[in-house]
Amino acid sequence: MWETAAVESRLDRARAAMGAAGVDVLLVSPGTDLRYLTGYDALPLERLTCLVLPVADEPFLVVPRLELPAAQAALAEGGPELELVAYEETDDPYALVARRLPPTVRVAGLDDHMWAAKVLAFRAAMATVEQTLAGRVLRELRVRKSPEEVDALRRAASAIDDVHAQMHQWLRPGRTERAVAADIRDAIVAAGHTTAEFVIVASGPNAASPHHEASDRVIQPGDVVVVDIGGRMPDGYCSDSTRTYAIGEPPAEFASYYEVLRSAQAAQVAAVRPGLPAAQLDAIGRDMIAAAGYGEYFVHRTGHGIGLDVHEEPYIVAGSDLALEPGMAFSIEPGIYLPGRHGARIEDIVVCTVDGAERLNRTDRSLVVL
Ligand code: ZN
Ligand code: ZN
Ligand code: ZN
Numbered sequence: 001m002w003e004t005a006a007v008e009s010r011l012d013r014a015r016a017a018m019g020a021a022g023v024d025v026l027l028v029s030p031g032t033d034l035r036y037l038t039g040y041d042a043l044p045l046e047r048l049t050c051l052v053l054p055v056a057d058e059p060f061l062v063v064p065r066l067e068l069p070a071a072q073a074a075l076a077e078g079g080p081e082l083e084l085v086a087y088e089e090t091d092d093p094y095a096l097v098a099r100r101l102p103p104t105v106r107v108a109g110l111d112d113h114m115w116a117a118k119v120l121a122f123r124a125a126m127a128t129v130e131q132t133l134a135g136r137v138l139r140e141l142r143v144r145k146s147p148e149e150v151d152a153l154r155r156a157a158s159a160i161d162d163v164h165a166q167m168h169q170w171l172r173p174g175r176t177e178r179a180v181a182a183d184i185r186d187a188i189v190a191a192g193h194t195t196a197e198f199v200i201v202a203s204g205p206n207a208a209s210p211h212h213e214a215s216d217r218v219i220q221p222g223d224v225v226v227v228d229i230g231g232r233m234p235d236g237y238c239s240d241s242t243r244t245y246a247i248g249e250p251p252a253e254f255a256s257y258y259e260v261l262r263s264a265q266a267a268q269v270a271a272v273r274p275g276l277p278a279a280q281l282d283a284i285g286r287d288m289i290a291a292a293g294y295g296e297y298f299v300h301r302t303g304h305g306i307g308l309d310v311h312e313e314p315y316i317v318a319g320s321d322l323a324l325e326p327g328m329a330f331s332i333e334p335g336i337y338l339p340g341r342h343g344a345r346i347e348d349i350v351v352c353t354v355d356g357a358e359r360l361n362r363t364d365r366s367l368v369v370l
Contacts, residue, residue, distance in 0.1 A: 010037055010141065011059060011080055017137045018055045023109040025101060026053040026134050029118060032308035033111045033138050035236050038082065040074040042067070048093040048118060051082075057102050060085050062093050094125035101126070109134035143305060143313045144327035150351050150358075152237035153306065153329050157349050157360035159191040160230060160239035164363045168370050173221045173247050177201040181214035184229055193231030197238060197310055200228035207244070208343040210300055210335055221248045224342045226335075230310055238310045240331055241361045242347035246369045250342075257294055257336050258344050258367050264288040265346045265365065268302065268332045272350055272357035278320035285334040286318075294336045297343075303331035306349055328352045329360075 014037060018026060028034045028051040030042035038061065042049045047064040049071070060083040063071045068086045075082055085100070087093045108126065110119055112135040123131060145153065163184060170183040181199040188196040202212040203225040212226075219225065225247065230240035244258065264285040271284050282302040289298045301317035304310075306329055314322050316330055333347030348361040 011053060013141050014053060014137060015055055017140050018053075018109065021109075021137050022107060023132060023134075023137055024055050024105040024107050026051070026109045026111075026137065027097070027114070027122060028053070028111045028134060029114045031111060031113045032236070032312075033113075033134060033142075036138070036142060036308055037080075038075065039077065039079040040071060041236065042071070042074075044115075046117070048121075050093070050097065050118075052097055052100070054102055054105065058083065060100070062087065062097055064093075065089070092125075094121045097122070098125040101129075105129055107132055109137055111135070111138075139313045142307060144325055145307060145329050145351065146327070149237065149307060150327070150329065152233065152235050153239075153349065153351065154360055155192070156231075156233045156237045156239035157241065158362075159193055159233065160188070160241045161361055161363045162191045163187045163229060164227070164241060164243050167227065167243070167245060167368070171201075171219070171225060171227070171245055171247070171370055173219050173223075176216050176218055177203055177206070177214040178216055180219070184227070188229060188231040191231075192233060193239065194234050196229070196231045198228070198230055200226065200242075202226040202228075202343070203247075204342065205340050208337040208339050208341060210337060210343075210345065219247060222250065223247045224250050224254055224344060226343060226345050228345065228347065236308045238306055238308070240306055240310055240347065240349060241363070242333055242345045243363060243365070243368065244344040244346065246367055248369065250367070250369075254342050254344070255367070257292065260289060260292040260294060261334060261336050261344050261346055262365055262367075264334050265332060265348070268334065269348065269350055269357055269359055272324060272332075272352055273355065274323070274325055274352060276324045278314055278316045278322045278324065279318050281324070281332075282316050282318050282320075285332075289334060289336060297336045297338055298334055299337060300335065303333050303347075305330045324352045326352055326354050 030044040053059040185196040228242035303316035335345035337343035350357040
């Protein structure tokens with residue numbers, strides 16, 4: 001869990017960012033923003049749980065009476081000093097929040113994942129308050145990881161590396177993707193994650209579909225298999241790593257474009273440094289893949305940020321002029337997908353450092369033949 005001081009400074013930093021963005025209050029319902037700001041991993045229920053953080057007033061946490069013990073326990077474990085306001089089943093928590101807000105509030109930032117029903121209930125309870133996205137404020141904080149957060153991502157990466165290192169036990173001809181995925185799910189938890197967040201086992205022609213999950217297809221000799229897996233650790237931080245495996249001798253063309261992909265991914269990792277625009281990092285891999293004749297088969301962005309969410313800022317994508325900064329953590333995961341035939345992806349999480357990148361995933365990137 002977090003030190004109280006660290007979480008309190010997050011509330012202070014959020015306030016400073018709110019001031020700059022012209023947001024008078026943040027309303028944060030259960031999710032990773034709430035966990036980031038308070039350490040409380042609250043249940044997402046139809047009943048309102050909400051952190052109310054005014055820019056110039058004391059914050060408080062509104063909770064249904066039955067969630068009070070869970071909220072108290074979570075905050076006692078290193079959370080910030082926060083008044084807890086419990087309400088009864090027959091109370092209107094939206095009216096309660098509206099009554100307690102300072103009269104000067106004009107703009108409220110609602111967390112980006114708040115349920116529409118809650119957004120509309122807040123709108124009805126505070127008709128004159130303009131609603132905006134809290135993400136405008138909070139992404140500024142979350143996009144750069146603290147040393148403690150980088151440590152948490154290192155532990156998550158090492159846990160998922162343990163799972164990839166055991167792949168030979170599960171990935172065999174004659175087994176279905178689904179059976180392999182079930183074993184991988186168990187291993188993700190056994191390696192220290194609380195939950196497996198996603199398990200992609202894409203064999204043969206399925207490997208050409210980047211977000212194929214797992215099907216009843218039986219794995220055949222000569223298949224290539226894209227395995228993209230990740231989980232959430234007890235502290236909330238996520239892992240995400242892809243390796244491509246060959247079941248025996250892969251098709252000749254596959255072997256040649258896999259080497260193109262491996263060089264492109266390595267060049268992108270090597271290029272990471274502060275100041276580099278995200279679009280340029282994307283282009284470094286894309287240009288190499290295009291030069292080898294596979295440009296039209298690299299159909300997605302290079303990567304996404306990772307932290308308490310598997311996908312968060314910064315996105316490594318064409319058109320983004322965001323400049324990398326030390327502490328930014330993101331995936332580098334170019335892929336080549338030949339529709340109906342096969343495909344490959346290589347994915348590592350990296351952290352931008354003061355003079356380059358730290359690669360958090362350490363398993364072999366050369367084609368593993370099982
Ligand atoms: Zn993805
Ligand atoms: Zn990813
Ligand atoms: Zn992935």
